[in-house]
Amino acid sequence: MIEFDQVEKRYRDGTQAVQKLDVTIEKGEFFVLIGPSGCGKTTMLKMINRLIPVSGGTLRINGKNINEFDIHELRWNIGYVLQQIALFPHMTIAENIAVVPEMKKWDRSKVNRRVDELLEMTGLDPAIYRNRKPAELSGGQQQRIGVIRALAADPDIILMDEPFSALDPISREKLQDDILELQQKIQKTIVFVTHDMKEAVKLGDRICLMQNGQVVQIGNPDEIISSPANEFVRNFIGIHSQKERTPIKEVAAAFPVHAVEGQRIESHETAAKALQLLANTDVLTVYENGQPTGAVTRRTIIQFLAEGVQA
Numbered sequence: 001m002i003e004f005d006q007v008e009k010r011y012r013d014g015t016q017a018v019q020k021l022d023v024t025i026e027k028g029e030f031f032v033l034i035g036p037s038g039c040g041k042t043t044m045l046k047m048i049n050r051l052i053p054v055s056g057g058t059l060r061i062n063g064k065n066i067n068e069f070d071i072h073e074l075r076w077n078i079g080y081v082l083q084q085i086a087l088f089p090h091m092t093i094a095e096n097i098a099v100v101p102e103m104k105k106w107d108r109s110k111v112n113r114r115v116d117e118l119l120e121m122t123g124l125d126p127a128i129y130r131n132r133k134p135a136e137l138s139g140g141q142q143q144r145i146g147v148i149r150a151l152a153a154d155p156d157i158i159l160m161d162e163p164f165s166a167l168d169p170i171s172r173e174k175l176q177d178d179i180l181e182l183q184q185k186i187q188k189t190i191v192f193v194t195h196d197m198k199e200a201v202k203l204g205d206r207i208c209l210m211q212n213g214q215v216v217q218i219g220n221p222d223e224i225i226s227s228p229a230n231e232f233v234r235n236f237i238g239i240h241s242q243k244e245r246t247p248i249k250e251v252a253a254a255f256p257v258h259a260v261e262g263q264r265i266e267s268h269e270t271a272a273k274a275l276q277l278l279a280n281t282d283v284l285t286v287y288e289n290g291q292p293t294g295a296v297t298r299r300t301i302i303q304f305l306a307e308g309v310q311a
Contacts, residue, residue: 079150252294
């Protein structure tokens, strides 16, 4: 779907923002870019819709070099959500959502149907919200409108640049849940930049961890947390050996699993040991003093370890 083939970005002052990226983002994938400030993740994101030009290599969408697209055609097919919500304050919610469909000269009735469909899809009653102005909405509601505005013209790709980082923790968690639920319905290709590893673990099908303009590790959340590629990854995600040495009975207590019929593990064994065993089985039954007391899965252990990652 999106291919980075030896892609580079160099600035006139000699700064190498990204270095020879070889990354493929699959169709329908929720792909998260993460890393310390200045690592190149936002540069990588913005090259996809040509907000930042490529200095070297080739960036393709569906096999076609992005430089061969008409710029309007390219961007109309790529939704873009920013941390700064950037709704037009003088326009109603419906008018904000309709901006790109109207630029594409959609029929008015089709635009109206799309506005109502998207509002309903995100739990906002069109009868209540379509004629309100942005200032009449909470920060979380405004950001939700920012997301559905990016979806309005039914683009194949959605770029999201730290879209929830300015929100309070409750609103942020709610929107994370909303975007996961929405993605199950729409199956778009989403490229999502964040500095929050907990958010990356929760949202990403795969996570791309970057440092100094280079990809350090790409993998699903399980792989990143359970098998860090090097000490940088381990330190960045904040998983420490003390957490990995936690007795498995504590994990089972913190993240209960109903099913207890699985391979046996003794309660004193560690979370790290359980991860090794779960490479070959779906569930482990925790035994203490000869009696089953609970169960753990790979997912519950990853959730437990993710509680310790840096925000």
